[in-house]
Amino acid sequence: MSEPKPDPKPFEATVESDSRKAPVRVAFVTRRTSPQVKAQDDQYVMTWPEGLFRAAVACEVLTIGLVLMALFWDAPLEGLADPMQTPNPAKAPWYFLGLQELLHYFPPVVGGVLIPTLVVIALIVIPYFNVNVEAQGVWSRNRRKRLRIFYVLLLALIALLLAFEVWAVLAPTVVISAAMLFAAREPEPAGRFHRWLSSHPLSFWIMTWFLVTATLLTAIGTFFRGPGWSWVWPWSA
Amino acid sequence: MAKAIESYWTDLLGTLRDTKVWRSVFRGGAGSGNLHSALSVQQNVFLHLASVKMRRKALAFSVTWYLGTLTLATFFILTGTGILLMLYYHPSVPQAYADMKDLQFVVSAGVFLRNLHRWSAQAMVFLVFAHMFKVFYRGAYRSPREFNWVIGVVLLIITLFLSYTGYLLPWDQLAFWAITVGSNIMSAVPVLGQKVRFLMLGGNTVNANALLRFYVLHCVILPLAAAFFIAIHFWRIRKDGGLHTEKAATHE
Numbered sequence: 001m002s003e004p005k006p007d008p009k010p011f012e013a014t015v016e017s018d019s020r021k022a023p024v025r026v027a028f029v030t031r032r033t034s035p036q037v038k039a040q041d042d043q044y045v046m047t048w049p050e051g052l053f054r055a056a057v058a059c060e061v062l063t064i065g066l067v068l069m070a071l072f073w074d075a076p077l078e079g080l081a082d083p084m085q086t087p088n089p090a091k092a093p094w095y096f097l098g099l100q101e102l103l104h105y106f107p108p109v110v111g112g113v114l115i116p117t118l119v120v121i122a123l124i125v126i127p128y129f130n131v132n133v134e135a136q137g138v139w140s141r142n143r144r145k146r147l148r149i150f151y152v153l154l155l156a157l158i159a160l161l162l163a164f165e166v167w168a169v170l171a172p173t174v175v176i177s178a179a180m181l182f183a184a185r186e187p188e189p190a191g192r193f194h195r196w197l198s199s200h201p202l203s204f205w206i207m208t209w210f211l212v213t214a215t216l217l218t219a220i221g222t223f224f225r226g227p228g229w230s231w232v233w234p235w236s237a
Numbered sequence: 238m239a240k241a242i243e244s245y246w247t248d249l250l251g252t253l254r255d256t257k258v259w260r261s262v263f264r265g266g267a268g269s270g271n272l273h274s275a276l277s278v279q280q281n282v283f284l285h286l287a288s289v290k291m292r293r294k295a296l297a298f299s300v301t302w303y304l305g306t307l308t309l310a311t312f313f314i315l316t317g318t319g320i321l322l323m324l325y326y327h328p329s330v331p332q333a334y335a336d337m338k339d340l341q342f343v344v345s346a347g348v349f350l351r352n353l354h355r356w357s358a359q360a361m362v363f364l365v366f367a368h369m370f371k372v373f374y375r376g377a378y379r380s381p382r383e384f385n386w387v388i389g390v391v392l393l394i395i396t397l398f399l400s401y402t403g404y405l406l407p408w409d410q411l412a413f414w415a416i417t418v419g420s421n422i423m424s425a426v427p428v429l430g431q432k433v434r435f436l437m438l439g440g441n442t443v444n445a446n447a448l449l450r451f452y453v454l455h456c457v458i459l460p461l462a463a464a465f466f467i468a469i470h471f472w473r474i475r476k477d478g479g480l481h482t483e484k485a486a487t488h489e
Contacts, residue, residue: 042292042293042482043292043293043294044290044291044292044293045291045292045293045296046271046275046278046290047274047278047284047287047290047291048275048277048278048284049274050296051287051291051295051296052278052284052287054296054303055303058306058307058310059306059310059313062307062311062360063310063314066311066314066356066357066360067353069352069356070349070352070356071349073356074348074352075351075352075354076411077341077409077411078409078410078411079409079410080331080334080409080410081330081331081334081408081409081410081412081413082410082413083443085410086414087410087414090414090415090417090418091414091415091418092415092418092419093401093404093415094359095362095366095397095400096401096419100418107425108421108422108424109425109426109427112422112423112425113425113426113430120390120394123369123390124387124390126373126378127378127380127382127384127386127387204374207370207374211370
């Protein structure tokens with residue numbers, strides 16, 4: 001009973017942004033398109049039970065781990081607080097020991113106020129930072145110009161760290177900047193590792209530098225500092 | 238035998254879920270279809286923060302390492318153990334320290350309670366940091382999730398303050414001097430430093446006033462602030478298009 005359909009009109013492609021004139025339009029998805037567009041074709045599952053069940057299992061595993069820890073490892077408790085007796089060294093909680101280690105090198109206003117404030121501000125602006133959102137390799141464009149800026153900033157930072165004798169920050173700075181310079185070695189990355197290194201945006205390098213430095217400072221403050229904040233080996237204590 | 242017991246329980250649960258009373262509480266009702274799954278999330282004020290459906294890819298362990306979920310779990314453990322600890326604690330000098338000793342020698346499972354609270358607190362600080370770095374390296378902070386990242390930074394700071402204020406409460410040497418060291422850093426803030434420190438401690442030294450202030454911050458103000466921002470943080474996952482499942486975008 002079906003009648004033969006009339007032939008569709010020949011397809012005509014034009015560049016048109018008015019939806020009334022060209023009702024069927026093709027959108028070109030560029031690399032910078034938001035994840036919402038990219039993820040449209042994804043498969044979906046029900047949050048309950050698929051997601052929430054897995055979340056519950058993960059929470060239970062964590063809880064079991066913490067309960068075992070609490071059963072076999074006692075929380076520290078020292079003597080009654082005594083303002084007249086200062087322990088040597090007096091240490092902050094472990095997550096502030098990186099900061100306390102910085103105070104060993106810098107005056108309080110720098111190590112205790114300026115640097116933490118800068119870290120918090122840096123963390124907040126990460127998603128709004130243009131270099132970051134584009135997520136291009138730091139050396140992918142304007143390589144020479146960027147290298148020049150990099151050298152100036154790096155030398156200034158190293159000079160600052162040398163002036164305050166901040167070895168614990170200097171070491172990771174040298175390692176990370178060496179990796180960055182290795183990534184910048186040639187305009188066209190050759191090997192796989194080299195290509196991987198040079199694919200990272202500036203934000204990746206800054207964050208990695210922050211992660212390595214913070215971990216190192218915290219470890220030193222926690223394990224390697226004794227009376228008068230002097231260097232001690234953890235095994236000799 | 239085992240099968241018979243299982244079907245018995247399934248029937249019983251099904252009957253229960255179909256009763257008038259149960260359905261007056263949980264609107265989803267009995268059944269296991271997609272509609273019921275959807276309703277059980279959508280009709281629940283807490284689960285409603287999450288979307289009804291999620292990407293299959295987001296279930297994979299490698300995407301999130303479940304770090305956000307686990308951080309929330311530590312928050313729940315800390316709330317539970319914290320409320321129990323409050324029953325045995327007086328924020329006064331030197332009674333606070335005596336209460337620690339009571340937890341050790343008098344209260345049933347007192348040591349376990351304090352241990353669980355303390356280790357969970359350490360775990361929470363660690364997990365918050367881990368979560369932040371994981372989100373960064375996955376590139377999950379990018380548009381449209383910029384603001385949720387900022388809320389995450391706020392939650393990081395709240396978590397650090399929660400842990401820091403809790404550190405003073407045992408009123409032992411460790412607590413007293415850690416807070417003294419920390420609050421001395423505060424006084425290095427130009428112009429306002431001394432005033433902020435005075436406000437925080439309720440005096441010029443770490444004393445009974447400081448203990449009371451830290452107690453109120455630790456048990457009331459900061460947990461409420463954390464719960465407030467956690468709710469927004471989870472709700473925005475749904476509003477920003479679900480969990481980020483793309484691999485970190487890099488330049489090709």
